[in-house]
């Protein structure tokens with residue numbers, strides 16, 4: 001008997017309408033349909049979600065923490081992108 | 096880079112790693128981490144996962160014989176939760192580069208440990224509520240502490256588990272209360288289950304701090320945040336009054352409130368038995384592993400068929416395209 005193992009799928013669940021899908025873990029399944037059923041059984045036993053995404057783990061591309069600094073650096077020196085950068089007199093309303 | 100530079104590099108990385116931990120920042124899967132931290136976590140998380148999975152067996156033993164439909168539905172839901180907990184934890188361990196195959200194989204080969212509490216048999220119905228209340232109760236104390244562990248995926252899995260666990264402990268206490276308020280035979284069953292599960296539950300927290308060789312490093316890495324003895328004390332303090340509420344006795348003549356310490360004292364724990372069970376000489380070690388192996392083997396054709404179906408569907412799609 002050849003021992004059979006199923007590929008890994010990452011699971012994302014939306015807790016309710018209006019919310020983002022959020023990563024919550026993974027399951028092993030032979031195909032997308034089975035992955036969805038397993039994700040439902042494992043991650044939504046108490047109505048934790050009303051929508052599930054599954055994606056085979058090997059298809060996920062992630063940024064690397066090693067070059068995190070260089071990768072995210074372009075945003076670091078642009079403080080003028082934040083509202084708090086601007087001085088508005090206190091008596092100006094609705095700003 | 097010369098080998099010399101590499102050595103310096105690792106020192107710097109380790110310092111940076113420890114600083115991150117000291118600053119209460121979580122470690123995430125792709126971060127650099129010392130090999131020993133990775134190994135410790137894989138061992139701990141996979142042992143924890145195995146415990147959840149094997150833990151289904153003693154309770155599963157009573158699903159068909161639960162005394163009412165209500166208790167049966169509750170027990171079924173609880174055992175399903177434990178399967179879920181095992182899967183959350185395997186999933187967390189897999190983020191460290193450990194494969195499910197390897198972990199499952201290690202369990203079946205007897206190379207991986209799981210909580211020795213599950214090597215005790217469930218002899219009467221009272222053992223089921225006793226397990227929910229005492230065993231899950233002890234597990235909760237441990238798991239609440241682990242919600243703040245330094246490794247992100249482990250911490251998130253623990254938060255998810257803790258949300259579900261309080262149902263386990265409460266249904267257990269409710270079941271014990273029904274027996275404690277029942278007839279003489281039921282009261283006797285209730286006390287008997289407490290007698291058999293009290294010490295094993297206390298030993299779930301592991302050896303005393305003095306005999307726990309890996310504890311200091313785990314505390315430094317904030318994998319562990321409280322010592323075994325601190326957590327055990329917490330459990331004793333919360334559980335003794337519950338035993339009294341049931342009108343039952345703590346099976347320990349030395350267990351009494353210590354005014355000065357503000358805690359309950361307990362008697363000497365039967366460590367010899369504990370280590371014997373860990374080493375595989377518990378009443379059910381062999382049976383538990385055999386049941387797991389059997390379930391895995393008998394599921395093999397299902398996985399094989401699912402993979403064959405997937406391949407057929409994929410081929411079909413390809414030939415259309």
Ligand SMILES: [Fe+2]
Pocket residue numbers: 147176177180256
């Ligand atoms: Fe659990």
Ligand SMILES: [Fe+2]
Pocket residue numbers: 177231260263
């Ligand atoms: Fe539980």
